[in-house]
Amino acid sequence: MRNKVLDVAEESFQGRGYHASSLGDLMAAAGVSGGALHHHFPTKKALALAVIDERVAAAVEGTWIAPVRAAASAREGVRAVFEAVVAELEQQGFVRGCPLNNLAHELSLADPDFRMALAGIFSAWRQAIADKIRADQRAGREQGTDPQRFAALAVATYSGAMSMAKTAQDAGVLRDCLTALGETRT
Amino acid sequence: MRNKVLDVAEESFQGRGYHASSLGDLMAAAGVSGGALHHHFPTKKALALAVIDERVAAAVEGTWIAPVRAAASAREGVRAVFEAVVAELEQQGFVRGCPLNNLAHELSLADPDFRMALAGIFSAWRQAIADKIRADQRAGREQGTDPQRFAALAVATYSGAMSMAKTAQDAGVLRDCLTALGETRT
DNA sequence: TCATAAACAGACCGGTTGTCCTGTTTTGTC
DNA sequence: GACAAAACAGGACAACCGGTCTGTTTATGA
Structure with missing residues (x-):
């Protein structure tokens, strides 16, 4: 799950950029809930x-x-x-x-x-x-x-x-x- | 006024990036109202x-x-x-x-x-x-x-x-x- | 088996974003 | 000086943002 988030985040950060990638988009793309994301990465910066x-x-x-x-x-x-x-x-x-x-x-x-x-x-x-x-x-x-x-x-x-x-x-x-x-x- | 906006926008886009620069910040830094900005540049993209x-x-x-x-x-x-x-x-x-x-x-x-x-x-x-x-x-x-x-x-x-x-x-x-x-x- | 913590779910909130809209002022032109 | 167009003011709004919260499930290990 953590790796899935990293996969999606890496691709989105590369393709759209950091600021243009919203955590909502990443959650949807990775099929991950807000709680799960926040558990592994407390902040967007940490991600x-x-x-x-x-x-x-x-x-x-x-x-x-x-x-x-x-x-x-x-x-x-x-x-x-x-x-x-x-x-x-x-x-x-x-x-x-x-x-x-x-x-x-x-x-x-x-x-x-x-x-x-x-x-x-x-x-x-x-x-x-x-x-x-x-x-x-x-x-x-x-x-x-x-x-x-x-x-x-x-x-x-x-x-x-x-x-x-x-x-x-x-x-x-x-x-x-x-x-x-x-x-x-x- | 238009040039003032361009000055501020150029500096902010360079220093913070496009997505990290909000129009509110630019308006404040340039001392320009929302209406004035919108008049010269209908959208952020146009700016x-x-x-x-x-x-x-x-x-x-x-x-x-x-x-x-x-x-x-x-x-x-x-x-x-x-x-x-x-x-x-x-x-x-x-x-x-x-x-x-x-x-x-x-x-x-x-x-x-x-x-x-x-x-x-x-x-x-x-x-x-x-x-x-x-x-x-x-x-x-x-x-x-x-x-x-x-x-x-x-x-x-x-x-x-x-x-x-x-x-x-x-x-x-x-x-x-x-x-x-x-x-x-x- | 049962305590303990890690992993996950999902609603929620205050703040911010870009854009639009209605007026008002200034400018230019005949 | 009349009048149309451009320039500007500033509020309003719906959507969205990142982060927090409480609660539930799953894994761990003694």
Whole structure:
């Protein structure tokens, strides 16, 4: 039941936004009573915090951090994840945006707790890429690249490209950025 | 009076978001009666559309499009605008985010009219940079660069970096991205 | 078996929201 | 100065919001 609520809340927060999602809508969509919702999540803010901590963080971990760690190199990992996302979007023809960025824009200025939770995920994302660069450097696969800067560039390009793709409802810009980022050398 | 309302609405939409800004708050902040507001903007949506068309578009034009057009080259223009924004943020110590991206994330999936208006601004932004690259190529200042791809990369990097800076409330990531983008060659 | 707490149901409330409506004042034009 | 249109004032309203409350069911575990 708690998970059902999280499912519905995650989808609604992503698709309509936090403020545009009413608890009534979520209750109806999840088939949950007001009492049940209030039992698991005392306030709407607590629900959003749970979505961020348990769903958004997991999404970033699953789609980005783990694949990059497992990749042959940082650059190859970034390229592969980017490519996979672009391919998926081109196929389904609808761009919902990056889960982390979607919530970050609406909530990071609204509340310090939201902001901290979201900033932590961004930080972990960048750090995973930077760590991979450092591992590459120790293994002689990479040289002359500033790990922190490369990580920031990769995450920023992806985030920004996804923003444009979401607004245009077209993944073309994402592919342009993927190609352009691939041509980057330090 | 109409401009006063637009001033207040722009600031509130940027700082708190569209859905979190109530017309009551805007009326109080602008010192405007309900009737006056309703006269100029029949609905809240009409007000937001006016903010997008008259303020957000002008902001992008003023801070990005015009300076890039006037710059010595596309790459130099992008670097200069990026640098100016970073310097300003580092000085004022508070990151409000990119006006266009802030609204785009919250509104582009909420309503087709919003989405179209925002997508047009993104498109004009990218096109201004791409046009400048083409001009550079005709003048022999640039070669081997795909204009569309470079423009997409520049805007995406800026947008994504601003997202992270806003969430972290720290312009450091923006500077990392500026440096990393400057090292890019095709 | 029975106490104890967690999980859930559903009505309820004060406050707020966006919008509409009826007047009044100001502005522009001949 | 007459008059039509635009600009503005401010109250009213129905719908909805998030949160609280009391009560019932289900699980737990000694």
